[in-house]
Structure formats: structure tokens, C-alpha cells
Amino acid sequence: MSLFDVYPIYQITPVKASGAKVWDDKGQQYLDFYGGHGVISIGHSHPAYVTAIEEQVQKIGFYSNSIQNPLQEKVAKQLAQLSGYTDYSLFLCNSGAEANENALKLASFHNGKSKVIAFHKSFHGRTSAAVATTDNPAIVAPVNAGHAVIFLPLNDSDALKAALQGGDITAVIIEGIQGVGGLDEGTTAFFQELQQLCHEHNVVLILDEIQSGYGRSGKFFAHQHHNIQPDIISVAKGMGNGFPIGGILISPKFKASHGLLGTTFGGNHLSCAAALAVLDTITNENLIANVIAQSAYLREKMAEIPQVKNIKGKGLMLGLEFDFEIAALRKQLIYEEFIFTGNASQKNLLRILPPLSITAKEIDQFTIGLQHALEELGL
Numbered sequence: 001m002s003l004f005d006v007y008p009i010y011q012i013t014p015v016k017a018s019g020a021k022v023w024d025d026k027g028q029q030y031l032d033f034y035g036g037h038g039v040i041s042i043g044h045s046h047p048a049y050v051t052a053i054e055e056q057v058q059k060i061g062f063y064s065n066s067i068q069n070p071l072q073e074k075v076a077k078q079l080a081q082l083s084g085y086t087d088y089s090l091f092l093c094n095s096g097a098e099a100n101e102n103a104l105k106l107a108s109f110h111n112g113k114s115k116v117i118a119f120h121k122s123f124h125g126r127t128s129a130a131v132a133t134t135d136n137p138a139i140v141a142p143v144n145a146g147h148a149v150i151f152l153p154l155n156d157s158d159a160l161k162a163a164l165q166g167g168d169i170t171a172v173i174i175e176g177i178q179g180v181g182g183l184d185e186g187t188t189a190f191f192q193e194l195q196q197l198c199h200e201h202n203v204v205l206i207l208d209e210i211q212s213g214y215g216r217s218g219k220f221f222a223h224q225h226h227n228i229q230p231d232i233i234s235v236a237k238g239m240g241n242g243f244p245i246g247g248i249l250i251s252p253k254f255k256a257s258h259g260l261l262g263t264t265f266g267g268n269h270l271s272c273a274a275a276l277a278v279l280d281t282i283t284n285e286n287l288i289a290n291v292i293a294q295s296a297y298l299r300e301k302m303a304e305i306p307q308v309k310n311i312k313g314k315g316l317m318l319g320l321e322f323d324f325e326i327a328a329l330r331k332q333l334i335y336e337e338f339i340f341t342g343n344a345s346q347k348n349l350l351r352i353l354p355p356l357s358i359t360a361k362e363i364d365q366f367t368i369g370l371q372h373a374l375e376e377l378g379l
């Protein structure tokens with residue numbers, strides 16, 4: 001059997017990783033400034049994470065959600081403490097798309113409406129409602145196209161008001177900071193108006209923090225830069241540092257009932273052990289403070305590179321803007337400088353998503369590699 005060929009693949013086989021370093025099967029070391037698509041939060045193979053998973057699997061790895069699992073309660077408690085959402089409740093699932101799928105479903109159950117507002121260049125995942133709210137027709141199959149979704153320009157409050165006037169809007173879904181789309185984000189004024197308008201129209205505000213959450217922006221959630229409190233917050237990626245886990249944080253205004261949401265694997269013992277190790281490490285190693293400090297340092301270093309025309313994003317969720325397309329540069333960085341970076345639908349943007357534990361020394365190494373790659377390519 002061959003693999004279904006849906007991924008364009010770089011010819012590299014990682015076999016080992018530690019912190020922000022990855023080694024391939026030939027022993028070549030790489031610097032990871034992409035975190036496997038913004039997933040690696042506390043660093044690859046963090047000792048506390050490895051121990052937590054090892055010890056948990058020795059005891060019990062999985063049982064169904066029809067029995068008690070105190071680890072889920074522990075995740076909810078620690079997540080509440082770190083995020084500040086102490087009166088919200090938590091539903092656990094396995095991935096980002098699934099988190100958004102449940103968020104949209106819960107919104108629609110709650111207010112009985114069915115249309116969704118999303119934004120240009122959004123990415124919310126590949127399952128049915130999540131992909132329908134993703135602004136990329138190429139990945140929306142006819143079977144997903146039945147959802148009524150209105151796409152609006154980001155930061156256009158007149159368009160938002162007009163769409164809400166149309167009625168039957170169940171939810172607005174918006175990323176804390178856009179990832180795949182290219183690091184655009186709502187202004188504080190827009191986020192605050194959005195919250196107010198959702199409230200006035202009985203529309204659920206869903207903040208997709210799957211990529212921008214878990215400290216990546218320099219606050220636990222990116223929307224906390226804007227002083228708002230969404231109704232539902234979706235999380236995944238950094239939550240498990242590579243172990244598949246996702247979830248939604250749910251405002252107390254939603255009423256739970258048995259069977260309303262559900263999953264076989266979501267919140268299993270192993271994934272909770274991973275999630276707890278992440279939360280502990282973010283706290284114990286003061287990683288959000290590290291994000292703020294290293295983000296400032298990275299910006300300082302990038303200012304020394306004239307080809308970097310602008311930096312988008314916050315914390316360690318950044319996009320370096322060039323006045324040329326970055327495909328060749330990214331390839332040069334991987335194959336010649338041994339540095340992983342990412343791309344976006346904005347073709348002149350290099351995406352930077354290192355582990356939250358990145359050091360100044362590693363930023364220096366990245367800067368030298370980037371300068372060298374630009375020089376080699378004559379850019």
C-alpha cells in the first residue's frame with residue numbers, strides 16, 4: 001500500500017529532536033523555527049513531557065469518556081488558572097478542526113441559528129463546518145459546501161454590521177492572529193466592536209486560538225491583547241506539544257446536556273498527561289515571559305537585515321515580509337542552512353513559529369543563517 005499523496009514533502013527524515021533542534025537520519029542537525037507548524041510549544045522531547053507520557057502509559061493510556069478521568073479535571077483547572085478563564089468549562093477533543101467543528105455546533109445548538117461569519121484569508125481546519133469557514137475554495141468539497149458562510153474583510157466594521165443585519169447568524173469565527181493566511185490580525189477597536197455587536201445580535205463569538213494560543217503571542221491567548229472575552233475559544237497545536245489534543249473553552253452561558261457533544265479519543269489519559277506537562281512547563285519555565293523577551297530580540301536582529309521589509313504578528317508567531325516571493329529562500333534555509341521555517345498564502349512572507357523556549361543564541365544562529373541564505377541567493 002502506498003501513502004495517499006496529499007503532502008508536498010521535503011526530502012528530510014527527522015529521527016530525533018530536543019528543544020529547538022532536530023536531527024535527520026544522516027545525523028544532520030537542524031534549527032527548528034517552525035515548530036512543526038506551530039505545534040511545538042515547550043520544545044521537542046522536553047524531559048518533563050517525556051517522563052509524563054512514559055509514566056502515564058505505564059499506568060493507563062486510554063479508557064472511554066463513560067468513566068471518570070480526573071486528569072481531565074486537572075487539565076481544566078490548570079488551563080483556567082493560566083488563561084484566566086476560571087468560570088469557563090472545557091470540552092476536550094483531538095485536533096484543531098475538531099475543536100472548531102464543536103465550537104460551531106455548540107453555537108448553533110445554543111441560539112438555534114445557522115449562518116456563520118468568517119473572514120478573508122481565514123483557516124479553521126478541514127472538517128465539514130471548519131473547512132466551510134476556511135477562505136480557500138480549493139479545499140472545500142461539494143459535501144462541505146452546504147454550510148451558509150459569509151466571508152468579510154478583516155477590520156471592516158461596516159461590512160460586519162451589514163452582515164449581522166441580514167439575520168440568522170449563529171456565530172462569528174475569527175483567528176486571534178491569522179496563521180496560514182499570513183499573520184494579519186484584527187485591531188483592538190475591531191475586536192471590541194465585534195464582541196459588542198455579537199452580544200447585541202445574540203451571535204456567538206468564537207476565537208480560534210489553535211495557532212495563536214498557549215502563550216505564542218506573548219499572552220496566553222492572542223485576543224487578550226485586545227481586552228475581550230469571547231464566548232468560545234478553540235485550542236489545539238501547542239496544547240499537546242505534538243501529542244494530538246484539542247479543546248474548546250466554553251463560557252458559563254452555554255448549558256451542557258448529556259450527549260450534546262462527544263468523542264471516543266478526546267481527553268484520553270495519555271493526551272491529558274501531555275497537556276498537563278505543557279501547562280506545568282509553561283509555568284515552571286516562565287515561557288510566556290521568554291516569548292516576550294525573545295520576540296523583542298528577534299525583531300531587533302531582523303532590523304539588521306535590510307531585505308526584511310516588515311514584521312507581522314506578535315510574540316513568536318511572526319511573518320517576515322520581503323519584496324520577493326520566499327519559496328527559494330525557504331528551500332535554501334532548509335537544505336543549505338539547515339533551518340526550518342514556514343510559508344503562508346501570502347507568497348512574500350516567511351513564517352516564524354519556533355518553540356516558546358527558544359534562546360537568544362538560537363535567534364543569533366537563525367539571523368546568521370538567514371543573512372547567509374539571502375547572500376547565497378543574491379537577494
Ligand SMILES: Cc1ncc(COP(=O)(O)O)c(C=O)c1O
Binds near residue numbers: 097236
Ligand atoms: C488557526 C487554525 N485553526 C484550525 C487549524 C486546524 O487544526 P488541525 O490541523 O489540528 O485540524 C489550524 C491548523 O493549521 C489553524 O492554524
